[in-house]
Amino acid sequence: MSKWVRSGVLSGATDLVAQLGGNFSLLAECAGLRADALKDPDMPIDTAIIPRFLDLAAEQLDCPAFGLRLGQMQDMSLFGMLATVIQRAPTVGGLVRNLAELFPLHTQGAIVGLREEAGDVLLTYEPSAGIYPSHRYVVELGFSVLVAEFRRHCPSWCSGYISLRHAPPADPTWHYRILGPDLVFNADRNALLLDAALLAHPIAPAHSSFPDGHDSESATPAPDRVALTPFLTERLIRAFLPSRLLAIADTARLLRISVRTLQRRLAAAATSHDAIVDSIRADLAMAYLRDSDLTIAQIAETLQFSETSALSRAVRRWYQCSPTKLRQNGESH
Secondary structure, three states: OOOEEEHHHHOOHHHHHHHOOOOHHHHHHHHOOOOOHHHOOOOEEEOOHHHHHHHHHHHHOOOOOHHHHHHOOOOHHHHOOHHHHHOOOOEHHHHHHHHHHHHHHHOOOEEEEEEEEOOEEEEEEEEOOOOOOOOHHHHHHHHHHHHHHHHHHOOOOOOOOEEOOOOOOOOOHHHHHHHOOOEEOOOOOOEEEEOHHHHHOEOOHHHHOOOOOOOHHHHOOOOOOOOOHHHHHHHHHHHHOOOOOOOHHHHHHHHOOOHHHHHHHHHHOOOOHHHHHHHHHHHHHHHHHHHOOOOHHHHHHHOOOOOHHHHHHHHHHHHOOOHHHHHHHHHOO
16 A cells, blocks of 8 residues: 655755756656645655655765755645644653654654653654665655754754664765764664753744644544554564564553454554564665665664574565675665
């Protein structure tokens, strides 16, 4: 099933491509994006078009920081009507929690996760399984937008830890300039640490006020957690994968439902817990082999395979070739 997102998530792309001396119409055509799509930010487009466009733009414009630079030209308005609801919070922490809760209404093509850690919050972000082979530029775009938003409220803020699954570019100057000095590449997750001071920082009144008579809560329905069970299941499995692989009983407990209820809801969506685990591992194996410098043994450990040979067998089942061949194909892309 296709997953959709507002074309507004590429706002600013026309200007950035022009600044870099490129032809937006040609890039859009190559990516499968209608040339006039950005005239209406509410136009729904296939989520896969976003990373495809970013990949093409970065390569053809020789700009490895394309996603990062585009994110600095955007703000929360990319979420459309959801923006005012997300920003209706007294603090940055409230904004972040609203974002994670409402993100599935924006798109199910990507996942935002939050984990509390001693008063701080670790925010994770990545595309859903099967969207696009490479995660590099779309993850950098997402983190760049978030960092810009946090600095709008707290200009001096800088995260003490940001990790990316992919390898660094040959010249990471833009990455350190935008994301800060505490940046880790080839990591076991895409994560952004938000400290307690930032979370407690107040949201500027201009970001939290509403026009007279406007009721955002009635205008925006709460996510249907039953219908979102496959999405929520994937979000949990991804969140815990760096440390352990969740069994179905673990996932059911975290969702506060019985195993039978979880099985029934997933079956109604034509999937299963095992199928979701398998699709996540397949997706991350492809992303690591294309985008990171991790060894195959390190990838196997990160994806919770008991040994390298188990990962190799899985990759052959998923992609009909060895991990080494898959990595070589990605490098020649």
